[in-house]
Amino acid sequence: MSDNRVLRMGMVGGGRGAFIGEVHRTAACMDGGVRFVAGCLSSTPDKALASGQDLGLNPSRNYATWRDMLETERSRPADDRIDFVSIVTPNHVHHEVALAFTRAGIHVVCDKPLVHTSAQARELVEAVSAAGTVFAVTYNYSGYPMVKHARYMVRSGEIGAVRKVIVEYNQGWLAGKLEETGQKQADWRTDPARSGAAGAVGDIGSHAEQLTSYITGLEISAICADLTSFVPGRRLDDDANLLLRLTATGRTDEARGVLIASQIEIGHENDLRIRIFGSTGSLEWRQEEPNLLIHRPEGAPQRVLSRGNAYLCDAAKRATRIPPGHPEAFLEAFANVYNNAAVSIRAGRGGLAAPDEFDFPGVIDGARGVWFIEKTVESAASSAKWTTASFVR
């Protein structure tokens, strides 16, 4: 198979009025390696077809249901059917769709949180392992060049042994009862049947968990969580404050972590930030200032590293399109996740093998995210101070 073949993309979700589907289409196709050719874009057949028409889909590949799409696409010749499907529906739909496409041998890109339960995640992991397909989960913050450089610095020992991580995802958009106004993104995110067992901690805390693990290589070994629903009548948490213990295979001690995920912090938009404190220095990165990474070495002035410069690691350089000073941000980082997944799809490198230098978050990362949400909810419901927890692959 050619190394630069243009991949055919299908999509489930992302119709009229949806949020992240348009981001996925833009990101996937940004660098010319992917073409959007098929979709079932909405839960309502009429709206699905109208949405596909808006986007100029060929009528024969504009589907009323995702099952029609799966059946018709898999019966097309191999050199014409979709190579992968992107699943950008609310969370409760992910499991069934991802499982069906994976079992049909079609590669999947799925948004987070992966599914609702660890049992569903396990089923999906087994299906991916059996099918040998590529499965990417769009933890898009790992696509930022300066996040990749932070990972490189931590892993090459530039701040010494990691002692503590403070990671925050601060939002204020759900400080009032937006779900009662008919705002669709707020509506399903505050409904346990569609969102899952957690609110803020599932929606944005899962990004914070993945970012921590991506940069440091550490995973959670214990959680002490306090979840609150500040808005009266809301059924899921809108504010989460967690203490964490973090460790890695072969490491005998534990680092400490603080994770905040909140949607009631008025004035904050998408204020994701991470600070990592090592034995010889610290790092700080903020999503709203994503082209910069602050390094504070012990006993020396702080350095502000900037995207697009020759002094950055190869992964950061590869994830960059334009010179420093011209900002790149959310869409480009999202595109980087797609580009790296596309490398594996073209190479026929699927299954559970950890991605190498063309890294992207996979099904195991998605399963760990689901496990994190479950353990957080369990800890918050318990009167014990700590819930010890160890993610089993």
Ligand SMILES: NC(=O)c1ccc[n+]([C@@H]2O[C@H](COP(=O)([O-])OP(=O)(O)OC[C@H]3O[C@@H](n4cnc5c(N)ncnc54)[C@H](O)[C@@H]3O)[C@@H](O)[C@H]2O)c1
């Ligand atoms: N990675 C990120 O930064 C990020 C950001 C936002 C949302 N998300 C995730 O993306 C997913 C979608 O979120 P959103 O905010 O775009 O939701 P949304 O409500 O704006 O859009 C969901 C779309 O899915 C469609 N849909 C629902 N059921 C369907 C079905 N059975 N078949 C076909 N289409 C169906 C809806 O009609 C709608 O078009 C969620 O899992 C969310 O957690 C991730």
